[in-house]
Amino acid sequence: MKKLIVLFLFATTLPAWAQDATFKKHYLNQTEVGIMLGRVKADPYAGQGGRGQEIVQNRTNLSLQTLNGIQCSPRLGIGVITGMDWYNSALVNPIGAGLRYDLTGKSTARLYASADAGYGFTWFHDDSEGFDTRGGLMLNPGLGLRIGKPDGAAFTLAFSYKHQDVTVNKPPFTDQTVRVENRNYNRFLIRLGVAF
Amino acid sequence: MKTALRTASIAIIALSVWSCNDNCTETRVRRSMTPTTISLLEVRKDLKTEAPRALEHPGKIYVRDKYLFINEVAEGLHIIDNSDPSSPRSVAFVKIPGNGDMAVRGNILYADSYSDLVALDITDPKNPKEVNRVEEVFRSGQFDGGTWTYNPNIRAINAQKVTFFTETIQTNCEDNPTPNWGWGWNTAFAMADASFFRSSNVSSAAPTSGGGGGDGQGGSMARFALYDKYLYTVGQNELNLFDVSTPSKPAFFSTVQLGWGIETIFPYKDKLFIGSTTGMHIYDNSNPAKPERLSIFQHGRACDPVVVHNDIAYVTIRTGTFCGGAQNQLDLVDIRDLRRPQLIKSYQMQNPHGLGIDFPTLYLCEGEHGLKVFDATDPFSVDSRLLSHFKKMDAYDVIPLGKTLMMIGKDGFYQFDASDSKNLRQLSKIPVGKAAI
Numbered sequence: 001m002k003k004l005i006v007l008f009l010f011a012t013t014l015p016a017w018a019q020d021a022t023f024k025k026h027y028l029n030q031t032e033v034g035i036m037l038g039r040v041k042a043d044p045y046a047g048q049g050g051r052g053q054e055i056v057q058n059r060t061n062l063s064l065q066t067l068n069g070i071q072c073s074p075r076l077g078i079g080v081i082t083g084m085d086w087y088n089s090a091l092v093n094p095i096g097a098g099l100r101y102d103l104t105g106k107s108t109a110r111l112y113a114s115a116d117a118g119y120g121f122t123w124f125h126d127d128s129e130g131f132d133t134r135g136g137l138m139l140n141p142g143l144g145l146r147i148g149k150p151d152g153a154a155f156t157l158a159f160s161y162k163h164q165d166v167t168v169n170k171p172p173f174t175d176q177t178v179r180v181e182n183r184n185y186n187r188f189l190i191r192l193g194v195a196f
Numbered sequence: 197m198k199t200a201l202r203t204a205s206i207a208i209i210a211l212s213v214w215s216c217n218d219n220c221t222e223t224r225v226r227r228s229m230t231p232t233t234i235s236l237l238e239v240r241k242d243l244k245t246e247a248p249r250a251l252e253h254p255g256k257i258y259v260r261d262k263y264l265f266i267n268e269v270a271e272g273l274h275i276i277d278n279s280d281p282s283s284p285r286s287v288a289f290v291k292i293p294g295n296g297d298m299a300v301r302g303n304i305l306y307a308d309s310y311s312d313l314v315a316l317d318i319t320d321p322k323n324p325k326e327v328n329r330v331e332e333v334f335r336s337g338q339f340d341g342g343t344w345t346y347n348p349n350i351r352a353i354n355a356q357k358v359t360f361f362t363e364t365i366q367t368n369c370e371d372n373p374t375p376n377w378g379w380g381w382n383t384a385f386a387m388a389d390a391s392f393f394r395s396s397n398v399s400s401a402a403p404t405s406g407g408g409g410g411d412g413q414g415g416s417m418a419r420f421a422l423y424d425k426y427l428y429t430v431g432q433n434e435l436n437l438f439d440v441s442t443p444s445k446p447a448f449f450s451t452v453q454l455g456w457g458i459e460t461i462f463p464y465k466d467k468l469f470i471g472s473t474t475g476m477h478i479y480d481n482s483n484p485a486k487p488e489r490l491s492i493f494q495h496g497r498a499c500d501p502v503v504v505h506n507d508i509a510y511v512t513i514r515t516g517t518f519c520g521g522a523q524n525q526l527d528l529v530d531i532r533d534l535r536r537p538q539l540i541k542s543y544q545m546q547n548p549h550g551l552g553i554d555f556p557t558l559y560l561c562e563g564e565h566g567l568k569v570f571d572a573t574d575p576f577s578v579d580s581r582l583l584s585h586f587k588k589m590d591a592y593d594v595i596p597l598g599k600t601l602m603m604i605g606k607d608g609f610y611q612f613d614a615s616d617s618k619n620l621r622q623l624s625k626i627p628v629g630k631a632a633i
Contacts, residue, residue, distance in 0.1 A: 043365075
């Protein structure tokens with residue numbers, strides 16, 4: 001039994017030592033461009049009591065993101081993400097922490113998990129008169145494929161889910177005193193990028 | 197291992213796709229109107245002095261010596277002893293049904309009570325007494341967007357009781373869901389009464405120059421003004437004059453037709469500056485019994501209180517519930533030639549409400565964006581001389597009194613030490629919901 005355990009430990013830890021011996025922490029950059037796909041369902045006459053007839057529309061928006069950080073181990077990379085998301089009526093700049101973790105070992109096509117979280121700012125959003133758009137929480141977990149040599153630059157293809165909160169203060173209509181919209185953007189993201 | 201991973205990844209992607217719906221809701225606080233009828237007998241019977249109570253829905257402010265009057269919209273007046281501005285003390289609440297405006301001359305306080313003008317003796321501020329009443333002079337008005345009209349057939353007031361409720365609707369995440377404009381009539385009606393809503397909610401600042409001694413100070417958004425031996429009150433489209441040569445016996449004197457959408461009256465020297473939804477009217481008041489129109493400075497339809505110092509009128513325009521319009525700006529108008537007022541410069545603002553001038557300091561209320569203090573020495577560069585900006589307060593209106601500055605907002609009544617205009621210091625605050633006793 002003891003032998004078995006020792007053997008097992010050897011078998012599992014040896015490859016890691018071997019990797020660590022050659023691995024050096026280095027700068028990590030992943031720059032991606034992608035589309036955010038989503039749908040929205042709303043009754044256009046909701047403001048007038050509603051007609052019970054909801055309209056479903058597609059939403060397709062562009063997203064840019066770059067991660068700058070450190071490849072801490074052969075599998076784990078961490079960094080700061082900055083991005084630009086063009087929603088139909090909000091321009092959001094998410095800034096936050098990003099994490100990349102390789103799920104599969106050394107090969108030219110590796111599956112990795114990504115987890116980004118941060119705050120979306122609306123610095124560059126130009127509000128129309130009377131409107132005030134403010135950003136909010138951004139969450140973006142996903143999975144991706146890294147295609148390229150393990151130690152060199154690689155192309156990435158990522159699928160992820162993005163959640164972005166936005167709050168808009170609007171000028172009230174005649175019979176109102178306050179009008180605030182809370183937006184929860186929930187999107188499916190497909191991104192292509194390069195990483196080195 | 198690989199199979200598990202593949203399964204997991206497919207599951208995650210499937211899940212995320214499944215829930216990829218933008219989910220947007222718009223929350224609005226809306227007015228709801230319930231028609232009510234209040235008999236004049238009831239209105240008159242209900243006028244009484246009560247124990248001090250908390251501010252709930254403050255409206256206009258008015259100052260007379262060490263006493264301060266804060267209107268509780270459509271309900272009455274809080275009387276506050278302000279001998280020590282750092283700790284004002286409530287002394288009484290006078291219940292005046294349908295009250296929105298007030299003015300004080302000597303020991304007499306004039307207040308509107310729906311269709312009536314009431315004169316109260318405030319020699320003992322703890323216990324004001326009704327001394328006179330000019331009955332059935334005002335025809336209509338508005339509080340919080342709810343209109344009231346005088347019904348002479350049954351001698352009663354047909355009013356709309358306003359209650360607020362919150363509703364949440366699903367939107368399509370775009371800027372402008374279809375507005376709930378009602379069907380035309382309502383909207384036009386509301387627009388016509390823009391003035392009343394604003395003036396019942398807000399009051400502003402600048403001295404009410406007076407002919408008679410012992411007048412108090414109201415604001416540029418006030419609808420009541422004292423000058424010479426007259427009390428001027430502006431209605432929706434007319435100016436009423438009351439003879440107050442004997443203060444305790446106000447008498448209806450005459451009516452001057454003004455035109456549509458009148459909001460505020462601001463007497464300055466021997467001129468009357470009248471703010472309307474379409475512009476600023478200038479009246480010559482050298483014969484106080486018969487004001488004569490000199491000119492109208494017109495701009496787009498918007499809410500626009502006005503204050504004046506020497507040759508310059510400061511007019512704010514804002515987008516707002518009842519005012520229409522799409523600008524938020526401060527206009528400086530050259531009024532050297534009163535028959536031909538001329539725009540000096542427009543400045544972009546956030547959401548300007550009331551304003552006050554204690555030259556060269558200009559106080560501007562930006563609603564929920566707070567209070568701004570400008571140095572207005574150079575009329576062409578007011579915006580670049582922002583002395584301070586108090587953000588964490590709601591600012592509707594100010595009264596500059598030289599050394600102190602009074603400000604009312606939705607969240608309460610503030611007093612500042614303004615002896616150094618560059619460095620305003622808050623002296624006290626009476627928050628809404630708490631009586632200052």
